[in-house]
């Protein structure tokens with residue numbers, strides 16, 4: 001009888017201790033699942049494109065990656081293919097290229113050539129047009145369009161807005 005009650009007490013005590021332990025470890029796990037506030041805040045980059053100059057490349061940073069933002073001139077838009085226009089992000093009635101500025105070959109940062117309105121990757125000579133479409137090997141695919149959301153004249157990088165979802169649906173984004 002005495003043994004039984006001791007066992008009962010030990011059982012309860014152990015249960016209580018392991019209960020506290022379980023709650024503590026769940027809390028620790030939850031904390032490690034949640035992103036740190038600074039990471040969550042750094043996950044988005046907001047860029048106001050109201051004063052963007054046509055044919056002048058702007059390079060922003062999002063999650064440690066360079067993001068190319070290029071406002072196109074009406075001539076550039078008129079000269080481009082339908083495929084290229086489908087990749088344009090329209091902000092405030094203007095056509096923009098928004099793409100991760102890393103070559104899809106081996107990840108170098110291509111440079112923008114204003115005169116020819118294209119990108120040249122100096123590493124192995126790859127080229128992309130002003131819509132980020134690969135036009136000369138070795139890059140195997142166009143520059144990647146990052147998740148974005150349009151909010152008036154601003155673009156929020158890292159958030160998936162309806163325009164981005166549409167591009168995804170149409171197969172423009174892998």
Ligand code: FES
Pocket residue numbers: 103104105106107108121122123124125126137138139
């Ligand atoms: S990394 Fe750009 S062409 Fe090779």
